[in-house]
Amino acid sequence: MVVPIPDSPRPTLWAEEGEAKLVDIATVVPLLPIDRRFSFAIPEKFSGQVQPGLRVRAPFGRASRLLEGFVVECSRQPWNNTLKYLEELVDVQNWLEGRLLQLGEWMAEYYGHSLGPSLAAMVPPAVRARRGFRKIRQIWRTVEPAGPVEGSPRLGPKMRQLLQHLPVFPQSVAADEFCRQHQISLTTLRQAIKRGWAGERVEKIPAAVPDFDEPVNEPQYQLNAEQQAALEQVKPAVDHPVFRVFLLYGVSGSGKTEVYIHALQQVLSSGRQVIIMVPEIALTTQLVHRFASRLRQVAVLHSGLTDVQRSLIWNALRSGEKQVVIGTRSAIFAPCPRLGMIVVDEEQEGSFKNQQAPRYHARDVAIKRAQLENIPIILGSATPALESWQHAHDRPHYQLLTLSRRVANLELPLVELVDMRQEERRYHDSIRLISQPLEIHLRRVLEQSEQAVLLLNRRGYARVLKCTRCRERVLCPRCRATLVLHQSGQTLLCHHCYFRSAIPAACADPSCGGRLLATGPGTERIEEEVQRLFPTARVRRVDSDTMVRVADYEQVLAAFARREFDVMVGTQMVAKGLDFPLVSLVGVIEADAGLQQPDFRAGERTFQLVTQVAGRAGRAQAGGRVVVQSALATWPVFIHAARHDYTAFAERELALRRQLHWPPFTRLVRWVISDPSESQARADAQIVAQTITTLVEQSAMTEVEILGPNPCAIERIRRLYRFDVILRCQATSTSRRIIHELRVRKLLKLKSRRLIIDVDPVALL
């Protein structure tokens, strides 16, 4: 007996009795945070079009709610009558073909996030929305020329004209153009289609892709011996593509970029594509221009792109029309079917870590992608992340490439450490911002018409109010972070929750009531101070208060390059890859500010910042000088930075990390629980810690530590109390297993507002 399946508009399936009929099945994950996969039958009309990675719409659950999801697997399986059909194919293009889908699966598992949302995070929203296609209506004539229709005397003149000019199928024309050319109204056209005299079809064609290529304006250098040696080591992995991680360690100005460019040119000449990752486009415009002028078919993913442009770039990469993509984090998911190499510049930068779920580290995802694609990857830095440095020494697939000197015999700048405690003692003045040595150098720079950069290491925390009696800072009543004084407006502002208040009259502690004093220089104060010392100097401030848009930043840099001002004062924004030949002095003010953060990476970050900003001095001429002011000037981190001795710094810091069981010698996973109720958050954090402890005991895992629950360093953000639990273990397999168990067995049933899981966190605040 044959059994027809009811529901006739859908393709009919027939099954012989006693013998299961095989059907095409798509396994789909919805875009919701659900850890389940669902099977759907593929209707015949989609046969051959459904592949893993494609986005579809399907009826999920008992209520058959139509939801979007990604196909993760296709198979042939026996028919069973609970199967529903896929409803719609959402994407024209498959954005997650081949290795990209595997990368997404790895990412979801590794970072402890549901698969559907993880896959969605890989495709830019603009691309998902299918932006950037023009709709074109093609029309043609279906009736014979000079046939009975045209013979009819009742045909109007316009309709007659239409039929006369419209080409016969299989030829066709674009409707808009046709109507304009022959002055035929849309009504007439509609009539013709309705009567069956004309046929139509709507096509979507991509609009033109933005072009980023720039004329070559830079000489192709003869590589020096060290650069050549580095390139020679990369070459075999390009000629016979194989997964290798090259850590290109070179002081600033040692010609790393030139090595990337040569290696990339070689990959491109073999017809393959490359991804170049940079920490932030706005801060690396000079670098981007260099790539764009030396490589061809370049696409740049920057924040100024429209959705349409972004979508077009994705298309152009997928089709192979563009060969090079330069971008920040999300560039790592670019659909390059012939990927041949990945470069991650400034690989140590914290901005590669995504701060929303999935909290992936783009450098680590890049390494994973290179592994899946079996291609080489170059990580470049003057101050490699200690993880990368350690791996370069103890992992077989890593290779360290060193550029030890600046090119063209340029010297590294002289770094002078100024101990601010001595300065203060000497001048009996605790609010001195610019030390005497820095003042002397500034004077020289101004007299010689050179330029200077002054950096304040305060990540946007500026001046704060301190009690002169008990020394307490004025804190935010909502998050307990230190409130920052903003001169413009005479207000206090919390940089975490944007709480605002007027300036209080006295210390908040009623038992003290001391007078409040503004301390801790902000960039505004330094600007004022320089102006006070040198009234004729042209000073400008670059920080997130003054630089609201990317364009502001570009403008001020261009003005600095044109020497329209002499001194640039700024936050760490000024430390990044800028290259100004006339900057002969760099001053770092309060270099120890970052060291006070309760984070095991504080020393590493301080070293990176000082080294990076020091690299800004003397890029084109000898005699660059750096003055580092610190109250902790005798600390090894400053001494190593002053000597440009990354190796010694790394050795010392790694020894400490090993001793104290911090990464790279351990793995961290951090859970952050937040809730408006402190006791709720605390109780849930307790549950998290307890659940993990039980898991560890049950499965007899070893070398695992559970730290917490503890209140976070920033105890409250936006009125939510925050607690964290940190898992520290030796093997990645252990942390992955714990994350997996918690998810699959749904062990965490919490009432708190938010639960964040952060694998390999870059900050513990």
Ligand code: ADP
């Ligand atoms: P890094 O990326 O290590 O900071 P760059 O690649 O920017 O170094 O090189 C610093 C400067 O030296 C750049 O202006 C670059 O054009 C130039 N340069 C690089 N390689 C050479 C070379 N082999 N000979 C001469 N100049 C070079």
Ligand code: ZN
């Ligand atoms: Zn007080």
